[in-house]
Amino acid sequence: MSGAAVLKAAVGGMTRRSVQTGVIVLVLAAASAAALLGLTLGADANAQFLGAFASQHGADLAVTVDSAKVTTAELNRTRRLPGVTAAVGPYPETAVYLAGMKHTPGSTPRLPTHPGMTPPPGLAVVGRRSAGGPLDDITISQGHWATRPGQIVLSVKAQYPSQRIGGKVTVTSAPGRPQLTVVGYGSTVVGDEQAWVAPDEIAALRAKGAPAHVEMLYTFSSASTSAQITADLAGLRAALPAGAITDSISWLDLDSMVAATSAINTPYVVAFAIIALVLAVLIVANLASAMVAAGYRRIGVLKSLGFTPVQVACVYLAQIGLPALLGAIAGTVLGDRWVLPVLNGGPFKAQPVPLWIGLTAPVGMLALAASATLVPALRAGRLSAVQAIAAGQAPRAxxxxxxxxxxxxxxxxxxxxxxxxxxxxxxxxxxxxxxxxxxxxxxxxxxxxxxxxxxxxxxxxxxLGQAVQVGDLPVGPSRVGAPGFTRPLTQSRQRRIRAALRSQPGTLQYAAAAWTDASVPRVGSSVPLTAYNGNVSGLGWDLTAGHWYTGPGQVVVNTAHAKTAGHTAGHAVVNTAQADTARLRIGQTIDMTIGGKTFSARIVGKVYAPPASLWGTLFTSRQTVSGARGLSVDFYEVGLAPGTSQQRYEAALSRTLGPSFLVTAFSFGVNGEIGTYAALxxxxxxxxxxxxxxxxxxxxxxxxxxxxxxxxxxxxxxxxxxxxxxxxxxxxxxxxxxxxxxxxxxxxxxxxxxxxxxxxxxxxxxxxxxxxxxxxxxxxxxxxxxxxxxxxxxxxxxxxxxxxxxxxxxxxxxxxxxxxxx
Amino acid sequence: MTADLNVGAGRESAAARTLIQLTAVTKRYQGAPAVNDVNLTVEPGDAVAVMGPSGSGKSTLLNLIAGLDRPTSGSVLVAGERVDEMGETGAARFRRREIGMIFQFFNLLEDLTVQDNVLLPAQLAGVRHRRARAQAGELLARLGIDRYANTYPGRLSGGERQRVAIARALVNSPPLLLADEPTGAVDTATGEEIGRLLLDLNHEGQTLLLVTHSPDLAARYAKRTVQLVDGEVISDTVAAGRPERAQEPRP
Known part of the structure; x- marks a missing residue:
């Protein structure tokens, strides 16, 4: 009796029990997809992002430059700066309002200062001739690239109602309200772009009076830690006229946002995957045992034809195993192509799962199916032919x-x-x-x-932690900071702000804040530090551990990059000697050197606010760094009373202060920058x-x-x-x-x-x-x-x-x- | 007889007494017909044995009369109703009311007690619980198995199980009792016992259609024997001095 006979008998059984065979295929497909999800998340939640980053040639740093302040020659010089390994651009960029977008009536659209601002202050549109690199390849998922004026490609993650390909969108903020035809949907690994047009189109889309911006993308020889990125950015700033760089976003910022999302997704995906696996094993075991119980006569016939007990067992193993194999393969492909992209959530192209996971999921499921089948199959093999034929069906229990x-x-x-x-x-x-x-x-x-x-x-x-920051419109020298406040506030303008805040309903607490860079041993030479005047516990920052500083000599650390050390993205080289903020402990005393003067402070709390380059890394009282050179008041931070609408507060304060002030609302935590990345x-x-x-x-x-x-x-x-x-x-x-x-x-x-x-x-x-x-x-x-x-x-x-x-x-x-x- | 048929569905007039009337009934599965152009009438009170070798179409004929199967052509009239035109639900209701069936292998439900097995057709028919229990109790006593009322069929002998099956078949007092090889799964003595029981029931007026391949059983317990070969009626004999009935001419 050959293996062919066993196979033929198994195929015969599968054909005869087509419903059960179909159920096994479906069950194994669903369970394999679930296993793939669980394994992928469990193994490395950020691998998808890092894979996409590598395959789309992601930039280490994307900077927005005020084109009125630079010449093309100056921008070209940055390509040859020490440490710069690649640079592309300049891409003209502007912010627009499209019909149907939520925005404050009468306001001018602004480029988002960080991805995922809710609602966005404007839709960032970038002018590019093609979707290709050499950095930041745009992946077109539908339609085609915008090759002619009047065409627009929307980001798949754009905070804008979905449009069909060929549909029209109206740019309500541009003179003449031009209409653009949606010709495609694309995704970028750089988080702050929401649409693309032909470069010549940008000028026509710019709102009246809005500054002209360009975007430059860079990669560096060292860009693995926030300190290195900060140093890279500082090098660019130094090479360009003061105030030319108005905004920046690094790959670490995006990576930490994805890590935050995964930290939310992983537990429940794993829980669902376990339930799915348990169900799959139960169903397969049940089907196998039922097939044997219902096939007594058939077992008897097979044995009377000369099938050995092992061959009979093999028939039943194959009868389950073949559809299980088909289902496991289908489920793995399904999980890779369909489920993981949903899981991804980020604005980048989905990556295939690592090979070892792609193999482990189906093989593991097959092994589970085989082990669930083994006992019934062996029972079939041991059954006496006479008994089986005589009984015809399973004996009554x-x-x-x-x-x-x-x-x-x-x-x-x-x-x-x-x-x-x-x-x-x-x-x-x-x-x-x-x-x-x-x-x-x-x-x-x-x-x-x-x-x-x-x-x-x-x-x-x-x-939720919600706050508002108020400062001057960014016109002066650029600084690393939340809304990109670029010059210190004068005393008179501070008075105007304080008066407006005191009279504005909904103000709970406010504090003057100063941005500076500190050199902290084992953390970095250019660590962003915010020094507040007075108590800021009511401003809404979310502490993950410890408490806010209560007096001088205390500091709070942002651990947003806790998980990023050790990842290699693209060509980045990881410097593991560089200490990360996550390693700092509450109770530890650190030295912060500002302008040559060193201040000691004890760490009393931690916050988690990605990206750290945006929100800062160290937070302390101004008294802690009293006497530091160049410390000014750059902006005011406002905590809102419970129940206050952040958007309405922002709009009302903007009206009170007038157009020369920049009022920016932001959220700490889930509704802020993390929210857009599908955390919830x-x-x-x-x-x-x-x-x-x-x-x-x-x-x-x-x-x-x-x-x-x-x-x-x-x-x-x-x-x-x-x-x-x-x-x-x-x-x-x-x-x-x-x-x-x-x-x-x-x-x-x-x-x-x-x-x-x-x-x-x-x-x-x-x-x-x-x-x-x-x-x-x-x-x-x-x-x-x-x-x-x-x-x-x-x-x-x-x-x-x-x-x-x-x-x-x-x-x-x-x-x-x-x-x-x- | 064909002329007497009310071809539309529904009961015949009260004057018509014929209990079963098969007219030109053919049942074809694949290839040769299992039942071919059969004409048959059974009057109330008859005890008819349908005989024939294996594969002659006996059980198919029984299934057609019980409404478990539909003829390919021809009409099946039972108790004045066109069984061949009934839907599944109608046929099920019809069986509850008009037909009791007993089988070679008893077909009792093993996880129900004897009493619950017997009660089941009455309960499915919606008979009131008290009345159904009374009927079941009476039948069990009459068949001599009342002491097993709370016993499960698995603990009974073949003869006792067949008595339970007969009780179940009779619980709704159907005018027609169909028996498919009722002694086929029991020993000779028990077969005799079952045969006598069926004969007694017939003497009390119960119409009986018995399928068997045993000439002895047919001769001893049926008043009339219909012989089937290859799906066709080759003879229709009235036993014990009754005149033989000729097969009705085919149309």
């Missing part, structure tokens, strides 16, 4: 008598009572049904809980829930189908003695009601427990305190009794729907055929 007796006493319609008691006749099968419904319901509870929790976090603005994007949760729900549905379907096949003879008897098709459907559907009720009892607390575990896992010290507080507060108010009841009923309904297919099959099966299935 001899269970469920008591359940049937009790069911009779319920005085329910007989098909209902028989259906309710039926699961007890096949306890093993019923346990799998129970596990399938339990897993599905637990996943739905988890998803509903996460949705509620994250929605609560989003809407609970009182818990529930689409992934929905996708995973659908995945697990499909698996649970397949689990119920396969269990009921197997039960129906095993009880086909009984179904024939019922019909022969007068059970109508509707009664048959009712009875079979009721098979899942008892496991469904039991599953609800188990799954509701289990789902809530898993939700709480996931929330605690998300709630790590990488997250802002406001998010952590908001998440923890949601643990107590996730579900109302009404919602739990609704979820239970929904689970029962879903289980019943899963059973409906087999029930209809049972009702439609021929009585005479069923009766012959002795």
């Amino acid at each position: 001899g269970h469920g008598y008591l359940a049937h007796r009790l069911a009779v006493t319920l005085r329910l319609p007989r098909p209902v009572s028989i259906g309710l008691a039926a699961p007890f006749s096949r306890p093993a099968r019923s346990v799998v049904t129970l596990a399938a419904i339990t897993s599905g319901l637990a996943a739905v509870v988890l998803a509903a809980g996460l949705n509620t929790s994250l929605a609560n976090v989003r809407k609970d603005s009182d818990l 994007d529930t689409s992934l949760i929905r996708l995973l829930t659908i995945l697990v729900a499909v698996l649970a549905g397949l689990g119920v379907l396969s269990c009921v189908l197997m039960l129906a096949r095993e009880r086909v003879h009984d179904l024939g008897i019922f019909k022969a003695i007068g059970m109508t098709p509707p009664q048959t459907i009712t009875m079979v559907t009721c098979w899942v009601i008892t496991p469904g009720i039991a599953a609800a009892i188990i799954a509701l607390p289990a789902g809530i427990a898993v939700h709480n575990i996931v929330i605690h896992a998300i709630n790590n010290d990488q997250q802002p305190a406001s998010l952590r507080a908001a998440l923890l507060s949601t643990l107590e108010h996730v579900f109302t009794p009404g919602e739990l009841t609704l979820l239970t009923l929904a689970a029962l309904a879903a289980a019943a729907i899963g059973a409906l297919g087999p029930a209809i099959w049972a009702a439609a099966s021929k009585t005479t055929t069923a009766l012959r299935a002795e």
